[in-house]
Every structure is written in structure tokens, then in C-alpha cells.
Amino acid sequence: MHEPKLIQLAASDPDLAALIEGEAQRQHDKLRMIASENYVSTAVLEATGTVLTNKYSEGYAGKRYYEGQQFVDQIELLAIERAKALFGADHANVQTYSGSPANLAIYLAFLDPGDTVLTMSLSSGGHLTHGSPVSVTGKWFRPVHYTVERETGRVDMSKVREMALAERPKLIICGGTAIPRTIDFPAFAEIAQEVGAILMADIAHIAGLVAGGAHPSPVGFADVVTTTTHKTLRGPRGAMIMAKAEHATAVDKAVFPGLQGGPHDHTTAGIAVALHEAAQPSFKDYAAQIVANAKALAAALTDHGFDLVSGGTDNHLVLVDLTNKGIGGKPAAKALDIAGIETNFNGVPFDTRRPLDPSGLRLGTPALTTRGLTEKHMPLVAAWMDRTVSAALNDDTSELAKIAGEVKELLSAFPMPGYTA
Numbered sequence: 294m295h296e297p298k299l300i301q302l303a304a305s306d307p308d309l310a311a312l313i314e315g316e317a318q319r320q321h322d323k324l325r326m327i328a329s330e331n332y333v334s335t336a337v338l339e340a341t342g343t344v345l346t347n348k349y350s351e352g353y354a355g356k357r358y359y360e361g362q363q364f365v366d367q368i369e370l371l372a373i374e375r376a377k378a379l380f381g382a383d384h385a386n387v388q389t390y391s392g393s394p395a396n397l398a399i400y401l402a403f404l405d406p407g408d409t410v411l412t413m414s415l416s417s418g419g420h421l422t423h424g425s426p427v428s429v430t431g432k433w434f435r436p437v438h439y440t441v442e443r444e445t446g447r448v449d450m451s452k453v454r455e456m457a458l459a460e461r462p463k464l465i466i467c468g469g470t471a472i473p474r475t476i477d478f479p480a481f482a483e484i485a486q487e488v489g490a491i492l493m494a495d496i497a498h499i500a501g502l503v504a505g506g507a508h509p510s511p512v513g514f515a516d517v518v519t520t521t522t523h524k525t526l527r528g529p530r531g532a533m534i535m536a537k538a539e540h541a542t543a544v545d546k547a548v549f550p551g552l553q554g555g556p557h558d559h560t561t562a563g564i565a566v567a568l569h570e571a572a573q574p575s576f577k578d579y580a581a582q583i584v585a586n587a588k589a590l591a592a593a594l595t596d597h598g599f600d601l602v603s604g605g606t607d608n609h610l611v612l613v614d615l616t617n618k619g620i621g622g623k624p625a626a627k628a629l630d631i632a633g634i635e636t637n638f639n640g641v642p643f644d645t646r647r648p649l650d651p652s653g654l655r656l657g658t659p660a661l662t663t664r665g666l667t668e669k670h671m672p673l674v675a676a677w678m679d680r681t682v683s684a685a686l687n688d689d690t691s692e693l694a695k696i697a698g699e700v701k702e703l704l705s706a707f708p709m710p711g712y713t714a
């Protein structure tokens with residue numbers, strides 16, 4: 294059953310309540326390995342499901358356009374102070390609706406249409422909002438992209454520097470959605486300084502690892518840091534922008550009134566809760582365990598002959614190139630889903646297949662670590678994946694169902710926040 298209980302909803306709208314209960318059960322029974330997903334605490338669920346959703350608060354604390362901000366101002370200031378303390382940032386803006394608008398706010402704050410931005414290519418692990426041609430960031434600005442190296446799966450910083458010197462970007466972005474290796478923030482900062490560019494670190498995926506000390510921090514190196522709050526940071530759907538003091542006004546103006554209207558105050562409260570949780574000593578253990586689990590998973594997958602981009606991982610994410618297994622990423626992901634293991638198909642660097650039917654599979658350990666799984670379970674997870682790929686190639690649906698049963702059986706011993714049996 295969902296926790297908090299859906300008592301009123303079940304009475305007033307049983308169809309919808311049943312769908313939400315179904316999703317809670319699904320999240321409980323399956324091994325959730327989508328690298329950008331997690332389970333938030335019941336406290337975060339409670340904060341986001343409050344009367345704060347009724348309030349309008351355009352502006353910033355002490356400078357609002359609507360009355361009645363006696364409590365909302367304090368809530369937003371609490372979230373800001375917690376963000377600044379946790380990451381050691383000069384300035385924090387907690388109003389952006391999600392990661393994509395947070396990134397767009399940075400373009401708005403520092404660029405004019407047509408300006409050059411240097412970012413990691415989508416196929417090497419960058420994000421759509423880093424200048425993909427289908428994104429507004431690619432249509433209205435002039436993106437140039439660095440990539441990983443074909444042989445190593447890693448970025449060669451000397452090539453990033455060469456591109457920066459040749460292209461003279463106004464903005465350089467580091468970070469992405471499918472990067473299994475540590476990002477060298479000091480090296481990016483040095484290049485940005487040399488060419489007079491603003492450096493933005495997009496830590497949407499790794500914010501929880503940074504907060505927990507399991508990945509180096511960009512704070513002090515990047516001019517601005519954007520992040521979602523709902524991935525490894527384990528908060529509600531939302532985002533934050535952190536900035537050096539000199540950029541505080543530009544960032545705040547870009548978010549409001551530049552891009553958005555009223556902030557989602559219930560989300561702000563949920564972010565404040567998550568930041569408080571991330572400041573506890575136990576969150577350091579959580580962050581370290583995410584990485585330990587990913588490394589153990591990478592080793593176990595390698596033992597089963599899986600080919601990993603860059604040969605392994607430094608963080609929460611493993612990118613598998615399935616070419617040598619004779620199966621595409623999409624059929625593999627679909628089979629894994631039937632086998633109770635939730636992943637997403639993903640391109641690999643220099644992929645020869647199409648984006649909707651790519652060669653890779655992206656795996657992450659943030660959610661299963663929240664459930665309490667440790668290194669010792671990762672060989673079993675890798676073995677399930679290997680069996681699933683074989684079963685998919687042999688059209689063996691009963692084997693997939695058998696694996697799903699084993700997954701559910703294991704997970705029944707690991708409580709899920711937001712659910713009670």
C-alpha cells in the first residue's frame with residue numbers, strides 16, 4: 294500500500310487511486326536500475342503533498358508580488374540555506390521547475406541568441422539541453438561539441454582546450470546523462486578561464502554523490518552549477534542553480550521573471566527536506582554505497598562478458614555496449630523489464646545504430662542502494678541480466694517470468710520508502 298495512505302483519494306476517485314497503488318506495487322516488486330531514478334523518503338512525499346501547492350509566490354523572499362508569504366518565505370530561505378551549506382555554494386536558487394528549465398535559465402542569463410556554447414555531445418553522454426539540434430538550446434544558440442575518445446570512452450581534456458581556443462565559446466558546459474567516469478572540474482575551469490567563458494557544471498545525475506563526498510565537487514571551479522533534485526540527491530522532482538556570488542543576480546533574474554512565473558512551493562519544501570536528509574552522516578554512507586554497488590556490478594557484468602563503455606565506472610552509472618552479445622539495447626531493455634529489471638536503452642559513443650534502437654543499455658545503482666542492496670547482491674543482478682539476454686535471444690518467455698519471480702522474492706526483504714506491505 295502507498296505510504297502516506299491514499300484514504301481520501303481511494304474514496305473520491307478509486308480508479309485513479311488504484312493506478313497509483315499499482316505503480317507503488319510495481320516500484321516495490323521490480324529492481325529499478327534507471328540511473329536517473331530513485332525512491333524519495335516518506336518525509337519528502339509528505340512535504341510535497343501539502344497545502345503549499347495552493348500558494349502563489351512570484352518573486353523572491355522579501356520581494357514578492359503576492360501577499361501571504363509569512364511561511365513560504367521561511368520555507369524557501371530554509372531550502373536556500375541548506376543548499377548553500379551542503380554544497381558550500383555562495384548562492385542558490387531553488388525555484389527552477391526541473392533540470393531542463395534550470396539549464397535554459399543559464400543560457401538566458403549569459404548568452405544572446407546565436408552565441409557559441411561548447412558542450413559534450415549527446416552521443417558521448419551529454420544532455421538534450423546541451424545544444425542538441427532538437428532542443429531550443431540547439432535551435433537558438435550555436436553549439437559545438439566535444440566527445441569521448443573512441444578507444445578509452447573518456448574525455449581528452451587537451452582536445453576540449455583546443456576546441457575552446459578555436460571556437461571561443463561564451464559558455465562551456467560539463468556534465469551529462471550517461472557519463473560513467475569522474476568529471477575533471479578543475480581542468481574545465483582552467484580552460485574556461487583561458488578563453489573567457491562562463492563554466493556551467495550540470496551535476497543533475499551526480500548531485501547526491503557530490504553532496505555525500507563520493508564525487509569531487511564543481512563548487513569553487515564552475516561559475517554556475519545546475520542540478521536536478523530527484524536523481525542521486527533523492528528529493529522531489531525539481532532543480533536548483535548554485536552560483537558564485539558575482540552571478541547571483543543574473544541567475545535569479547533569468548529564473549524569475551526571465552523564464553518562469555510562480556515557484557512550486559510544495560516542491561521547494563520537498564527539496565528542503567531532501568537537503569536536510571543529504572546533510573546527515575548516513576547520506577555519506579549512502580553515496581559511497583551507490584558507487585561501491587556500481588563498481589561491483591561493473592565487475593560482475595564484465596565477468597559475464599558484457600562490454601562496458603570506458604571499461605567500468607567511477608560513479609553510479611554503467612553503460613553497456615551490447616554489440617558483442619548480438620542483441621540491441623531496446624529488445625534487451627524490454628526483456629529485462631519483463632524479467633523485473635527496469636533499465637533504459639541508450640546510445641553508446643560512436644553508435645552505429647539509430648537513437649530509437651541503439652546498441653547500449655544504461656544501468657544505475659541509486660534506487661537499489663536506497664532499498665538496501667549491497668555489493669554482495671551485484672553478482673546475482675549481473676547473472677539475472679546475463680540470463681535475461683540469453684532468454685531474449687532464445688524467445689524463452691518462461692525464463693523471463695522465472696527471473697521476475699526471483700527478483701520479487703529478493704526485494705521482498707528490502708523495505709521501500711513510500712510503501713508498506
Ligand SMILES: *Cc1c(COP(=O)(O)O)cnc(C)c1O
Pocket residue numbers: 329391392393394396419420422468469470495496497498521531
Ligand atoms: C536529467 C537531466 C537534466 C534534465 O532534467 P529534467 O528534470 O528531466 O528536465 C538535465 N541535465 C542532465 C545532465 C540530466 O541528467
